[in-house]
Amino acid sequence: MTLQNTEKKPMLQMNNLSKQFKLHLQHSTELTVLQDFNLSLNPGECVRLSGPSGMGKSTVLKLAYGNYRASSGEILVRNKEGQLLDMTQASARTVLHLRSHSIAYVSQFLRVIPRVAAIDIVAEPLLESGSASISPEQAREEAARWLTRLRIPESLWQLPPATFSGGEQQRINLARSFIKPRPLLLLDEPTASLDPSNTQTVIDMIVQARNKGIAILGIFHDDAVAQKVVNRTVVMRPFNSNL
Ligand SMILES: Nc1ncnc2c1ncn2[C@@H]1O[C@H](COP(=O)(O)OP(=O)(O)O)[C@@H](O)[C@H]1O
Numbered sequence: 001m002t003l004q005n006t007e008k009k010p011m012l013q014m015n016n017l018s019k020q021f022k023l024h025l026q027h028s029t030e031l032t033v034l035q036d037f038n039l040s041l042n043p044g045e046c047v048r049l050s051g052p053s054g055m056g057k058s059t060v061l062k063l064a065y066g067n068y069r070a071s072s073g074e075i076l077v078r079n080k081e082g083q084l085l086d087m088t089q090a091s092a093r094t095v096l097h098l099r100s101h102s103i104a105y106v107s108q109f110l111r112v113i114p115r116v117a118a119i120d121i122v123a124e125p126l127l128e129s130g131s132a133s134i135s136p137e138q139a140r141e142e143a144a145r146w147l148t149r150l151r152i153p154e155s156l157w158q159l160p161p162a163t164f165s166g167g168e169q170q171r172i173n174l175a176r177s178f179i180k181p182r183p184l185l186l187l188d189e190p191t192a193s194l195d196p197s198n199t200q201t202v203i204d205m206i207v208q209a210r211n212k213g214i215a216i217l218g219i220f221h222d223d224a225v226a227q228k229v230v231n232r233t234v235v236m237r238p239f240n241s242n243l
């Protein structure tokens with residue numbers, strides 16, 4: 001990954017972003033979660049989204065990853081050619097391309113793929129089409145390194161993570177995202193279910209990613225964790241437009 005020529009240019013920019021949810025079970029009432037939200041994120045900085053539960057923090061990450069469609073506004077993400085693309089206007093194919101090369105996302109919950117072994121779930125991003133050519137064996141070796149670093153016992157590697165504990169699933173999710181570094185990293189409470197040793201490992205992983213020039217937008221429930229990784233905090237208030 002070469003980040004030199006994108007230094008100081010934002011990796012992610014959200015301009016006047018708004019999101020309303022239509023609540024179909026409630027006679028299509030609209031719930032406004034974001035209104036005129038603005039954010040700019042540079043390579044090498046870790047910005048914390050903070051604020052009370054329900055303020056729309058996870059929604060911001062899901063919008064940036066293209067899981068949710070914005071109601072209005074722009075979400076500009078820098079692609080690997082260095083151009084800013086608007087996620088709100090992007091085709092499904094472009095969204096997949098950005099996810100593969102530009103955006104990694106650690107969601108709060110692992111989306112378990114039935115019957116696929118933990119080690120293969122972690123290795124999979126390295127084997128996606130369009131990734132550097134690497135053999136399945138090499139991808140598994142790399143996955144094994146991340147599983148080891150995150151203290152997943154080897155006895156679990158060949159098992160599907162459906163029955164894993166919350167903390168184990170969270171570490172599979174982290175391994176799967178960190179195995180393929182991308183210049184924008186979205187983290188939704190990445191240490192929420194982890195014990196102190198694994199929390200420290202994840203802090204180290206985040207700081208290393210940041211120092212390599214990765215732009216990180218994160219939600220951290222734990223102030224002590226945030227203090228160790230964050231450069232700047234954006235406090236989300238109802239319809240805050242001056243961020
Ligand atoms: N898919 C959805 N459909 C309807 N409402 C949603 C959806 N996702 C989130 N919300 C609502 O948006 C608000 C913000 O949610 P969220 O972004 O998860 O908050 P936070 O992460 O700050 O706790 C909440 O009131 C939540 O119920």
Ligand SMILES: [Mg+2]
Nearest residue numbers: 057058059219
């Ligand atoms: Mg949340």
